[in-house]
Amino acid sequence: xxxxxxxxxxxxxxxxxxxxxxxxxxxxxxxxxxxxxxxxxxxxxxxxxxxxxxxxxxxxxxxxxxxxxxxxxxxxxxxxxxxxxxxxxxxxxxxxxxxxxxxxxxxxxxxxxxxxxxxxxxxxxxxxxxxxxxxxxxxxxxxxxxxxxxxxxxxxxxxxxxxxxxxxxxxxxxxxxxxxxxxx
Amino acid sequence: xxxxxxxxxxxxxxxxxxxxxxxxxxxxxxxxxxxxxxxxxxxxxxxxxxxxxxxxxxxxxxxxxxxxxxxxxxxxxxxxxxxxxxxxxxxxxxxxxxxxxxxxxxxxxxxxxxxxxxxxxxxxxxxxxxxxxxxxxxxxxxxxxxxxxxxxxxxxxxxxxxxxxxxxxxxxxxxxxxxxxxxxxxxxxxxxxxxxxxxxxxxxxxxxxxxxxxxxxxxxxxxxxxxxxxxxxxxxxxxxxxxxxxxxxxxxxxxxxxxxxxxxxxxxxxxxxxxxxxxx
Numbered sequence: 001x002x003x004x005x006x007x008x009x010x011x012x013x014x015x016x017x018x019x020x021x022x023x024x025x026x027x028x029x030x031x032x033x034x035x036x037x038x039x040x041x042x043x044x045x046x047x048x049x050x051x052x053x054x055x056x057x058x059x060x061x062x063x064x065x066x067x068x069x070x071x072x073x074x075x076x077x078x079x080x081x082x083x084x085x086x087x088x089x090x091x092x093x094x095x096x097x098x099x100x101x102x103x104x105x106x107x108x109x110x111x112x113x114x115x116x117x118x119x120x121x122x123x124x125x126x127x128x129x130x131x132x133x134x135x136x137x138x139x140x141x142x143x144x145x146x147x148x149x150x151x152x153x154x155x156x157x158x159x160x161x162x163x164x165x166x167x168x169x170x171x172x173x174x175x176x177x178x179x180x181x182x183x184x
Numbered sequence: 185x186x187x188x189x190x191x192x193x194x195x196x197x198x199x200x201x202x203x204x205x206x207x208x209x210x211x212x213x214x215x216x217x218x219x220x221x222x223x224x225x226x227x228x229x230x231x232x233x234x235x236x237x238x239x240x241x242x243x244x245x246x247x248x249x250x251x252x253x254x255x256x257x258x259x260x261x262x263x264x265x266x267x268x269x270x271x272x273x274x275x276x277x278x279x280x281x282x283x284x285x286x287x288x289x290x291x292x293x294x295x296x297x298x299x300x301x302x303x304x305x306x307x308x309x310x311x312x313x314x315x316x317x318x319x320x321x322x323x324x325x326x327x328x329x330x331x332x333x334x335x336x337x338x339x340x341x342x343x344x345x346x347x348x349x350x351x352x353x354x355x356x357x358x359x360x361x362x363x364x365x366x367x368x369x370x371x372x373x374x375x376x377x378x379x380x381x382x383x384x385x386x387x388x389x390x391x392x393x394x395x396x397x398x399x400x401x402x403x404x405x406x407x408x409x410x411x412x413x414x415x416x417x418x419x420x421x422x423x424x425x426x427x428x429x430x431x432x433x434x435x436x437x438x439x440x441x442x443x444x445x446x447x448x449x450x451x452x453x454x455x456x457x458x459x460x461x462x463x464x
Contacts, residue, residue, distance in 0.1 A: 022425070024227065037301075042294050066289040067251050076289050077248040082332050082365050104332070105365035105424070109264035126423050127332060128456045130240035130251040149303055150291050152193050162234070164227070164425060178426020182225060183419030 002026045010058035013119045019165045021172035026160040031060040031102070035081055037151040038144075044141040046092060053144030053153055057092060060100035062125070066134070067148035075140040077154070078160050080104040081129030086116065087111055094118050102163055123163035136161040151161060170175075186320040188464050190271035193324070196462050197280025202288035202325035204460035205248045208239040211394040212371075212432065212457065219369065219422075219429045228427030232369075235422075235455055243278060246288075247269040250317070250367075250456045253290040254328030255282045256310040256390065263319040274312055277324075282306040293331075313385065325392060327459040333370065333452040336362035339384055342446040351376060351448050352411060358450040359415050359431070364424020367454035369432045372415065373396065377439040384448035390435040391453045399436060408434040 005014055011027035025152070032054060034042065042052065042067060063083055067076025081105030085089075090101060091114040100119050104127040115122060136158050144153040166174050187325065197344065213236070220232045242249040258277055268276070275435040285292055285307040295301040340360045342350045355374060362370075375386025411434045421427020432455070 020381050022227070023314065024230070028360070052384065056262075065251060065291065065293075067248050068289045070247070072202075076291070077242070077251040081252065082335070084365065106363055124423065126231055126234050126238075128454055129238040129251045130355065130457050131197065131247045131249060132238040132247065149305070150293070164423075174259070175424050178225070178227070178421060178424070179363070179419040180426070180427045181419065183420055183430055184417035 004160065009060045009100070009158070010039055011060065011089070012058060016099060016119050016169050017120050019121050021165050021168045021174040021177060023165045024162065026162055028062065028159050028161070029157070031062050031156050031158055033064045033066070033156060034153040035063050035084055035151050037148050038153050039086050040131045041145060041176065043089045043092050046074040046096065046184050052096070054155070056097040060102060061093070061098060062156065063101065063103035066154070068138070073134070075134055075137045077130035077134050079133055083107055090114065094120050106175060107167060112167055115169055116171050119169045120178045121165060121169060122167040123176050125161065125163050126168045133161060136156060164176055185267050186265055186316055187267050187269050188322055190273065190276035192464055193268070193273065194280040194283065196324055196464060197258065197277050197326060198287065200324065200460040200462055201281055201328065202246070203289065204288050204326050204458040205253045205389070206246050207243050208249055208456065209394065209459065211307050212455070213239055213396045214231040215432045219432070220431060223427050223429045225421055225427035226424070227425050228422040228429060231261065231425065232429065237372070237384050241301045242335055243248055248290055249458065250330060250454070251291055252293060252330035252332060252457065253307070253425055254372025254458070255294055255328045255331050258312045259315070259325040259327065259389070259392070260312060261315045261317055261321065261323040263321045265320040266322050277312055281308050281310045285454070290436070301405055302392040321367070322464045323461065325459055325461040327392060329350040329418040330454055333366035333454040334437060335346045336366040337387070337451045339380065339449040344444070347405070350446070352414070352450050355411055355450050356414050358400065360418055361419055362452055367425055367456070368420050368450045369422055369429045369454035369455050371404040371457045372411070372431055372434045373453060374434065374436045375439070375451070376436060376440035376447070378447060380447055382439055383449040384451070386437040386439055387449035387451035390437045391451055391457055392459055393435040395433040398436065404436045404438065408436055
């Protein structure tokens with residue numbers, strides 16, 4: 001492999017535009033975990049006009065519900081969960097300024113359209129490689145929805161979290177392209 | 185009559201929950217390494233290498249391979265001469281799950297009710313399957329099941345006239361529609377025959393067969409091989425980014441069925457299809 005391309009989170013539009021479906025990159029900086037229950041709550045709060053637990057502008061959410069941290073560790077194993085379950089909520093959050101999603105698996109047309117309209121990107125982390133990804137997390141803090149346990153929103157400081165661009169801001173899809181290339 | 189203390193069952197289940205979640209079985213680990221040699225996609229090889237590295241970290245640090253430590257499926261094989269003393273067997277199993285998931289820092293992913301969705305905070309209740317056999321053996325397999333792959337599983341009540349071609353089509357369609365979501369390379373457990381629920385049970389049980397072992401039945405062996413080739417020809421590849429390694433194994437179990445039916449269940453296991461077993 002050539003030299004690692006490390007991106008700083010949160011993200012600017014210029015960085016998002018530089019990413020192409022299929023690129024493998026590494027993320028360092030601040031990201032937020034949120035999965036099914038947290039997404040449902042965020043979108044309900046938005047509809048009620050309530051303030052958000054963090055400013056979405058340029059930010060990345062990681063679809064992950066970690067294992068409990070062992071003593072002395074910031075977090076337990078923390079791999080991605082299936083992004084498709086967040087399809088119903090993501091376009092709303094992207095319209096609010098969310099720039100980056102990290103998960104695994106396919107997304108809906110509505111999500112692709114939102115990424116194109118607002119210049120966003122959807123990455124996949126490698127599903128199941130959760131012990132390895134825990135080592136990229138330097139600190140973790142629950143910032144909202146503590147009652148949701150593993151599904152609460154955590155602010156993570158990560159170092160070189162390995163991800164692959166699935167959907168770029170032009171709507172190119174690395175899954176479809178990869179599969180076409182190898183389908184017999 | 186042989187007596188087994190309920191507490192011993194609890195201790196065994198506790199140990200197996202942690203072992204299953206943190207230690208990948210040798211058959212899958214070796215298969216990853218072999219697939220790195222044969223995978224045609226460079227990114228696919230990179231991903232398979234990452235899975236090996238992840239398995240090493242998990243084993244060495246006793247941390248879970250995947251954060252989705254699953255709903256705990258437990259298979260109990262119990263001789264009819266065994267008597268359990270000191271509590272109800274299923275309570276003993278659930279207590280073992282509770283302790284294993286707490287002491288092992290495993291994620292608690294079970295909600296008490298599918299509608300109100302309140303987390304039980306200890307990963308209970310487990311899904312327990314009992315098989316009563318002659319004699320006095322007592323054997324437990326703990327197979328935590330993640331739902332990224334479980335959600336891509338399926339069951340269809342085919343008609344006898346759809347036959348083997350119908351079976352093949354349903355299996356391949358199910359895997360194809362799952363695409364990248366169930367964390368390929370996958371293990372495909374297939375149950376054919378029985379009633380609706382028996383087919384599903386057989387498909388789950390089929391996931392326990394070690395990768396690289398052969399079906400004892402010649403016809404099924406041929407069908408497994410044919411399906412494995414067809415699935416790998418889909419091109420889904422490691423983590424779904426394209427490649428020649430989409431499935432590590434196709435495992436079939438069949439059972440007697442009704443003259444009017446051909447139930448087929450396909451249970452997808454992710455690359456971290458986990459299980460650990462022990463006897464008392």
